[in-house]
Amino acid sequence: MSRTAAEIATQPACWRRAAEAAAAFEGLPEPGERVAVTGCGTSWFMAIAYAALREAAGLGETDAFASSEFPSGRTYDRVVAITRSGTTTEVLDLLAELRGRVPTLALTADPKTPVMDAADAVAVLDWADEESVVQTRFATTALAFLRAGLGDIPGVKSVAEAAVDAELALTEPLADAVVGAEQWTFLGQGWTYGLALEAGLKMREAAGAWTESYPAMEYRHGPISITGPGRVAWVFGTLPEGLSLDVARVGGTLVARQETDPLADLIRAQRLAVTLAESRGFDPDRPRNLTRSVILS
Template sequence: MSHVEDELKDQPACWTRAAAEVIRFRDRLPAPGERVAYVGCGTSYHMARAAAALREDAGLGETDAHPASEFPARRRYDRVVALTRSGTTTEVLDLLVALRGHVPTTAITADPHTPVMTAADRAVVLDYADERSVVQTRFATTVLTLLRAHLGLHTDAVIQDARTALTAPLPQGLERAAQFTFLGRGWSVGLAHEAALKMREAALAWSESYPAMEYRHGPVSVTTTGTATWMFGPPPDGLAEVVRATGATWVADGLDPLADLVRAQRLAVATAVARGLDPDRPRHLTRSVILTDP
């Protein structure tokens, strides 16, 4: 069994712990009314997008999400929160150093023995959610669980949905689909982007992701027999019928969107295995992107 399979199965326990411990970190996380930016790279950026949408929708303050490499230097924030599993990603460290003394910063990381601990003003360490696989699963979702709990949006029902996501069978033959499209609305758009990234990373699969209402504005043209369209959260009226009419597989299970991401992680692993790939070691990828000076 691969590391990623073990790690994704551990998510209910990690989420339970994160929700229980969030009170320890309240002074390090955004306060109501602050103007906040979440930043990250890759998977962490997609979690940042979901967290930003949740916070702003909850009415707790203007909240943006940016790739660390594309942070808008002229935009003013009361706090910047960086998500980084490894604590060594060059773009994140460079941004935190540039912001020092100008904007309060918090890093959420899995490794307390990395440069991010001194690059950021404050740190939240979720070392119990760290991973051996290059592909992120439990760290990313545990970070988002922590942030949901901080907003008062986490419930025990999410944990139960995660357990269901780990045990319910995937639609038969789904791992053999020729193309995958993931859709979301609001905060689950970030989850759709993350699901598509998982499919590309682990399984080298043709995968795309969109806000659900944008799907019919062009992307639906690639949907046909032998492809799959996966919806995170409630779909727009009539969308399921549009997809089924193309002959594609429609996937929407009614789980909490974060729990549904666990199912998408399982699909990525199953597709990788079906293609004879090692989901722990995607080609051309490493645990952290560390750039060197030219």
């Protein structure tokens, strides 16, 4: 078993611990605050998901930005930064710029890194750290931590319920039509759009796969042209009305598990990425051209 696959398998336990940690943590955004969430790569996609969840919970306006694209001229009550390594240059530069201007919270996996001094408050999720370059459990655990801090969200399961779904997602066989496809399009709405972006990235990182990601309702506005026999349209969360018929009409394979928590469904995409990488002779633990952290000189 690859290191990545082993780390993927620990996610249900990580999420449960994250929910417990969030309940005892002081420093999460307060109801009514105007919040920005930031990160790079996978962390940015988790930021997108959390921002949508927080607004769905009615707790306040929440934006998400890649750290390199953060609009420093805007006013926020709090900024939340996600950085597994605690060393990512763009995140540290942004936190330095915001120092003394706006309260900041960082989520990290490594307490022995510069982010500990760069942010006003830090949540250390070191039990979810990874040896693999490719992020899986830290990203989802960071989102589970932030999600648990939101309380009840209309139409969204609790983190505890998501962990139960995750256990099933770890054991169910992946469909042959999905494993054997040549192209995958991932779709989501609201907070699950961030998960769709992450699923596509995971497949590209680990396996060099041809993947695309879009808001689900944008699928008909062009992206459906890529779908056909031997190609997959994978929807996280709610399936838009009529979309299954559209996918069937063009001969594509539809994946839509509306009964499963979307974060648990992301585990299936992670498993698919590892399976595909190994079938192509790639090492999912050491993807091409990537390092654990981007540190710019």
